[in-house]
Amino acid sequence: MPQRAGKRRPGRRPGESQTRDAILDAARARFAEHGWDRTTIRAIARDADVDPALVMHFFDSKALLFASAMRWPFDSDAVLTQILEGPRSELGLRLARFFLSVWEEPGRREPIMVMLRAASTNEQAADLLRETLMTVLLGPLGSRLGTPDGELRMSLCSAHLIGLGIARYLLEFEPLASLAPEQVADLVGPTLQRYMTGDL
Amino acid sequence: MPQRAGKRRPGRRPGESQTRDAILDAARARFAEHGWDRTTIRAIARDADVDPALVMHFFDSKALLFASAMRWPFDSDAVLTQILEGPRSELGLRLARFFLSVWEEPGRREPIMVMLRAASTNEQAADLLRETLMTVLLGPLGSRLGTPDGELRMSLCSAHLIGLGIARYLLEFEPLASLAPEQVADLVGPTLQRYMTGDL
Numbered sequence: 576m577p578q579r580a581g582k583r584r585p586g587r588r589p590g591e592s593q594t595r596d597a598i599l600d601a602a603r604a605r606f607a608e609h610g611w612d613r614t615t616i617r618a619i620a621r622d623a624d625v626d627p628a629l630v631m632h633f634f635d636s637k638a639l640l641f642a643s644a645m646r647w648p649f650d651s652d653a654v655l656t657q658i659l660e661g662p663r664s665e666l667g668l669r670l671a672r673f674f675l676s677v678w679e680e681p682g683r684r685e686p687i688m689v690m691l692r693a694a695s696t697n698e699q700a701a702d703l704l705r706e707t708l709m710t711v712l713l714g715p716l717g718s719r720l721g722t723p724d725g726e727l728r729m730s731l732c733s734a735h736l737i738g739l740g741i742a743r744y745l746l747e748f749e750p751l752a753s754l755a756p757e758q759v760a761d762l763v764g765p766t767l768q769r770y771m772t773g774d775l
Numbered sequence: 776m777p778q779r780a781g782k783r784r785p786g787r788r789p790g791e792s793q794t795r796d797a798i799l800d801a802a803r804a805r806f807a808e809h810g811w812d813r814t815t816i817r818a819i820a821r822d823a824d825v826d827p828a829l830v831m832h833f834f835d836s837k838a839l840l841f842a843s844a845m846r847w848p849f850d851s852d853a854v855l856t857q858i859l860e861g862p863r864s865e866l867g868l869r870l871a872r873f874f875l876s877v878w879e880e881p882g883r884r885e886p887i888m889v890m891l892r893a894a895s896t897n898e899q900a901a902d903l904l905r906e907t908l909m910t911v912l913l914g915p916l917g918s919r920l921g922t923p924d925g926e927l928r929m930s931l932c933s934a935h936l937i938g939l940g941i942a943r944y945l946l947e948f949e950p951l952a953s954l955a956p957e958q959v960a961d962l963v964g965p966t967l968q969r970y971m972t973g974d975l
Contacts, residue, residue, distance in 0.1 A: 612896055688895065695892045695945060696812055705946045713948075730948035731962060737946075738938020745895060746905045746937075748913075748930035762931060762975055766966045775962055 667768030867968030
């Protein structure tokens with residue numbers, strides 16, 4: 576994830592990057608253990624042994640600190656290969672399977688849920704989530720589909736998948752929430768396939 | 776929206792319903808202006824000129840107060856008619872158009888966004904949003920599709936539409952965010968049509 580949130584001033588003092596890293600380490604540990612709501616800037620600052628004002632100086636807001644601290648819960652190069660390699664007629668199915676494999680694991684879907692939650696109240700967090708998704712996954716995938724309108728296609732796929740995550744894992748719409756992942760992949764795969772390679 | 780949260784006791788004092796209405800008015804104004812996270816029971820009580828304990832007495836929790844205060848931003852009977860009447864082959868298109876007509880207006884999508892936000896941090900709010908959507912729209916629509924698996928079909932449609940709302944209006948994925956509503960309806964209509972009437 577790009578470290579956009581830190582203010583990189585020309586006059587940065589030596590030691591600043593260690594301080595920044597200590598804050599990021601503390602933030603990762605806190606967010607992982609306590610989640611978004613119960614993590615405070617104050618507690619992160621205490622863990623990192625710095626003043627809360629310094630955390631705000633580096634990161635501006637809890638949402639941007641979170642976004643900077645987040646590690647994307649998959650290796651995007653490996654994922655691109657996994658989705659793109661194989662029969663072209665099953666691109667949508669492979670994308671659906673990959674998505675479900677991430678969301679099936681609470682430890683991997685939780686960071687994405689936290690980012691979505693932050694994005695829903697904070698415009699900077701929304702910008703970051705969009706740009707990150709575009710940079711690590713949707714942009715590269717769209718440009719390698721071999722079909723025109725790659726960005727439109729991938730934005731339609733992500734619209735469907737984000738909603739699938741929310742409906743299945745957060746709102747728990749039935750029977751969608753109780754189906755096996757493979758059944759869900761079979762249901763949404765053809766939709767993603769049309770968005771990726773079909774006539775729009 | 777059904778007013779499930781209010782405790783209607785036989786011995787209700789005169790003036791109680793005015794007090795309850797005053798709390799609901801204050802809640803609507805607070806949630807609209809400050810959103811879910813920054814709205815407190817205490818502030819709503821202050822605005823309504825009552826004790827915070829009385830707010831809890833009437834509504835039990837912030838999530839249930841919110842759900843009671845929310846007005847569903849459409850008349851569900853009219854919507855069902857609007858979606859179900861017309862060529863069967865355009866059911867998906869009509870559902871997409873209806874959804875987009877609500878989300879195009881900030882004043883109508885904001886209550887839904889606030890409910891989604893509440894649902895992402897509060898299980899009671901998630902239960903309420905799911906049950907409300909099912910009761911007012913998805914259940915009746917699913918049972919009148921004339922196809923088996925109506926609930927599965929409508930849960931797939933809602934998965935896609937919730938994600939469309941988030942991707943287009945919150946995360947602003949491009950070019951999806953800039954297309955005219957009618958173009959978006961044409962893109963997602965066939966997907967909804969397959970989910971509503973196709974082979975699954």
